Amino acid sequence: MGSGGGAGADRTAVTVVGLGSMGSALAAAFLERGHPTTVWNRSQDKARPLAGRGARAAATPEEALAASPLIVACVRDYEALYSVLDPVAGRLAGKVLVNLTSGSPEQAHEAVAWAGSHGADYLDGAIMTTPPGVGSPDMMFLYSGAHTVFEAHRPTLAALGDPLHLGTDPGLASLYDAALLGLMWATMTGWLHGTALVGAEDAAEGTAEKTAARAFTPLAIRWLTAVAGFLTTYAPQVDAGRYPGDDATVDIQIAAIDHLIHAAAARGIDNALPELLKSAMERAKAAGHGNDSYASVIEVLKNPAVRK
16 A cells, blocks of 8 residues: 555545446555545456555445445446445445546436435546546546535545536536547547648658657647647637637638648548538638637537528
8 A cells, every 4th residue: 555645644434336447546546545445346356456455345335335434436337336326325325425437417417316315425526537647636537516525525536636626516527528528539630630641741752651640749739738828818709709800710710721621632631520620610601700710610519500
């Protein structure tokens, strides 16, 4: 067991239900911070490595729930969650259930009502990292639900990463999770498209095609820093619903993306992503936003039927 934390550090006992790669990482992080940690998994063999590090392996879900005031669940889906906890829900009374199982905001609303019917407090959560990042204070863990419950257990949850409370609506963590994953996929696919584009040029010239990603990525990361500045500029415009085009208008962006589409087509690169982006820009232009900033594209994203 690690020695994480100093004198007076939080040592709340925790139970982790579900020991897939993520659940095992959660349990390991609690152990590293010195929390008495009980673990349970349907397949008992997954508990052995953690038991070797000092975790208590519960034989049954009932034993797992009885062991700690704080229950952290990370299972495949909500169906699996209820299949494990429903038969022993009476053991949840007076405890806090932190659900880090991926799901929808609607499922989170159902879960908080279910937990409350069994006398338990409930926090819904979203893990914004992969298992190797668990335990790093740089990684975000999103939570939603009662603020007093969150504050009471913030020191314990900090063992997993930076705990951020989004609000009392239990569905907010799932909603932000979906939105942030969408941003991730769009960003990574844009990076991959750019890498394919510069890699095709290397191949045509007979140069070292296999280094394209390593050559392009430092520039991409530096560019994303500038893009972060654009987001900061555009956020007040989006909130106000006014989009002054004093930096680069939608019309200018449409002309610029045509260059990307042409360059990619000439090199045999799939253009589905830039064509999709151009379509959104053209719809914004058709709705009267040609002279507005790129942030105005949100108007057609919020209401695809908008035409002016």
